[in-house]
Amino acid sequence: MAKVRGAVVVEKEGCKGCSLCVEACPQEVLALHKEVNSRGYHYSYMKNPEACIGCSNCGAVCPDTCITVYRVKF
Amino acid sequence: MKNMDIKDIIKPENLVYDKSELQIDTIMHYCPGCSHGVVHKLIAEIIEELGIQEDTIGVSPVGCAVFAYNYIDIDWQQAAHGRAPAVATGIARTNPDKIVFTYQGDGDLASIGAGEILHACNRGENIVVIFINNAIYGMTGGQMAPTTLIGQPTSTSPLGRDVALNGYPMKMTEIIATLPGTCYVTRQSVHTAATVRKCKKAIKKAFQNVMAKKGTSFVEVVSTCNSGWKMTPVGANTWMEENMFAEYVPGDLKDNDIQKPAIGN
Amino acid sequence: MGELRLMKGNEVLAEAAIRCGCDAYFGYPITPQSEVMETLMEQRPWDTTGMVVLQAESEVASINMVYGAAAAGKKAMTSSSSPGISLMAEGISYIAGAELPCLIVNVQRGGPGLGTIQPSQADYFQAVKGGGHGDYRLITLAPASVQEMHDFVKLAFDLAFKYRNPAMILTDGALGQMMEKVELADYTPRRTKEEILDQCGSWATTGKTSGREKHVITSLEMDSHKMEQNNLRFQEKFKEIEATEVRYEAIRCEDAELILVAFGTSSRICQKAIELAREKGIKVGLIRPITLYPFPSAIIAELAPKVKGFLSVEMSAGQMVEDVKLAVYEARCTTPVKHFGRMGGILPSPNEVVDALETKF
Numbered sequence: 001m002a003k004v005r006g007a008v009v010v011e012k013e014g015c016k017g018c019s020l021c022v023e024a025c026p027q028e029v030l031a032l033h034k035e036v037n038s039r040g041y042h043y044s045y046m047k048n049p050e051a052c053i054g055c056s057n058c059g060a061v062c063p064d065t066c067i068t069v070y071r072v073k074f
Numbered sequence: 075m076k077n078m079d080i081k082d083i084i085k086p087e088n089l090v091y092d093k094s095e096l097q098i099d100t101i102m103h104y105c106p107g108c109s110h111g112v113v114h115k116l117i118a119e120i121i122e123e124l125g126i127q128e129d130t131i132g133v134s135p136v137g138c139a140v141f142a143y144n145y146i147d148i149d150w151q152q153a154a155h156g157r158a159p160a161v162a163t164g165i166a167r168t169n170p171d172k173i174v175f176t177y178q179g180d181g182d183l184a185s186i187g188a189g190e191i192l193h194a195c196n197r198g199e200n201i202v203v204i205f206i207n208n209a210i211y212g213m214t215g216g217q218m219a220p221t222t223l224i225g226q227p228t229s230t231s232p233l234g235r236d237v238a239l240n241g242y243p244m245k246m247t248e249i250i251a252t253l254p255g256t257c258y259v260t261r262q263s264v265h266t267a268a269t270v271r272k273c274k275k276a277i278k279k280a281f282q283n284v285m286a287k288k289g290t291s292f293v294e295v296v297s298t299c300n301s302g303w304k305m306t307p308v309g310a311n312t313w314m315e316e317n318m319f320a321e322y323v324p325g326d327l328k329d330n331d332i333q334k335p336a337i338g339n
Numbered sequence: 340m341g342e343l344r345l346m347k348g349n350e351v352l353a354e355a356a357i358r359c360g361c362d363a364y365f366g367y368p369i370t371p372q373s374e375v376m377e378t379l380m381e382q383r384p385w386d387t388t389g390m391v392v393l394q395a396e397s398e399v400a401s402i403n404m405v406y407g408a409a410a411a412g413k414k415a416m417t418s419s420s421s422p423g424i425s426l427m428a429e430g431i432s433y434i435a436g437a438e439l440p441c442l443i444v445n446v447q448r449g450g451p452g453l454g455t456i457q458p459s460q461a462d463y464f465q466a467v468k469g470g471g472h473g474d475y476r477l478i479t480l481a482p483a484s485v486q487e488m489h490d491f492v493k494l495a496f497d498l499a500f501k502y503r504n505p506a507m508i509l510t511d512g513a514l515g516q517m518m519e520k521v522e523l524a525d526y527t528p529r530r531t532k533e534e535i536l537d538q539c540g541s542w543a544t545t546g547k548t549s550g551r552e553k554h555v556i557t558s559l560e561m562d563s564h565k566m567e568q569n570n571l572r573f574q575e576k577f578k579e580i581e582a583t584e585v586r587y588e589a590i591r592c593e594d595a596e597l598i599l600v601a602f603g604t605s606s607r608i609c610q611k612a613i614e615l616a617r618e619k620g621i622k623v624g625l626i627r628p629i630t631l632y633p634f635p636s637a638i639i640a641e642l643a644p645k646v647k648g649f650l651s652v653e654m655s656a657g658q659m660v661e662d663v664k665l666a667v668y669e670a671r672c673t674t675p676v677k678h679f680g681r682m683g684g685i686l687p688s689p690n691e692v693v694d695a696l697e698t699k700f
Binding site: 127128129130131133134140143147148149150151152153154157160161162163164165166167168169172189190192193 | 362363365391393395396397399400401403404405406407408409410411413415429430433437544545546547548549553554555556557558559
């Protein structure tokens, strides 16, 4: 059982849909949304939020600094 | 735990990763997936962590990163193409209490500014040099750079870089490492979370070296230009690992703990 | 009375820089001005006033070092001779575009190309019309003595900081190498950090403190409308400079029928020519522009209806003569304007000038 739970907040309008965070996520939490933001990008979102461990890998690789990460330890 | 509500996780006390306060809240002009954004972010984080916002002066280049000054909340000077090391010399010599860094691409640093970077490093100017090597001229539309790989297609080498015509990829960082004025010369990348964290340590060390007046610290970041390379961001990272790293091997080339003789002036 | 010394023009540039509280000199050797940096390196001002002196790897680097220091609010200068100034053209344009104050000294030699190491005035166009790309002007001072070489260092810095614009001392190899008596100014201390903040704190990269926005020194503006506004602001500044900063010397113009116009070394030769001409009964005067930009057009316009002609005497194929013609044209006069010059490092002789007056008018 995981002893941590995490959550990722993607600033939808800042995301350019490069999908580097999707690739960097070890838990396959993130995916690009089928909808686009106002600038026409398929933005990243938590498709599988329960799996997030708050490792921040997505935030680290994000070139647009549009990811904020939270984590709770149990 | 699995049923824990997301709202209970997203609380200020649980925050583990956020934008640096020194990173200006605006959307960068870079293409999706561009390495520049990651390196900018690291520099903002490092300046904040070291508490040197008031003492740091950045020198932005000509090229895609010309607008670096729009993204980090410090004083900046924008230099002519290739001349950032000379501009940084002018600042650092007359303001020895300031922490001066240049941020240059491979066209800027290795081609038009080859003279300035060599001599600034040879004098051991007390500056940080961040060298973004993506083997291409991004801003002007993906032309061949001195660092373009043999066979790599660009808009001015459409059939790939031809040694007979264009010579060989230029390993600036290896050349720089031979200069006694440099104290720390390293090659990093930012294509995975692990390498991003490692690169941050390297850049932080470079800034700390300048704070300790050790001379020139030079950090190459092997980077992608997925637009110029005509690849997806993820595909560009894979291509970089498979091709760039063979020519531009990541790792420290030099890490001296020798204090440079103090400048008389 | 300040300290009197017998000094070379080039040496006095260095001495004046130290004495006026200059913060930094960046340069590269080139004949006939190498004594500037040599003198500084002998003087070691970093041990006394704290002035930085650095031999750069090229003129290109020198001018960009000046950019860096000037953008931090420092009093920075460089010196070179004609081919070196050509190399600096890019950096000078950036400095003008970023509105930075600094001093550039051109101890001219004959061109084009590598040319000669002998004196010349053929960089007039380069100095007053631009030299680099874009619409900008250099405040250009033309000393005619070693004393003025000394005095204009401080004056150039004062004007550069007043208008946030690069200033140039346009001199030549003859004045650089010439020895004359000079009265040296007393030492003015370099500005303190607080004084620099007072003077330049609103724009310079002195470090972003919590009380203010970040300062960005750049000549770049991608929005064409804003870039045009920048240019219009520069033009306003140049208009103010033209209205306020014209300096010239008028010698024996009161009864003159013919007016010589000459600056720097040529103006000294013309003073002898005036004596010789007047012995022959030709009433000649001299307008000596001290500022080449802004050019003393008003006095030429004022004289134009009263005199028979102007002779622009230059060590060039005729560059300043165009500004004399413009001034006469602006005065709606048809007074003839002629040129006499020598090139390639040759100085005109006073007799040649008199001959030119006799044959051209």
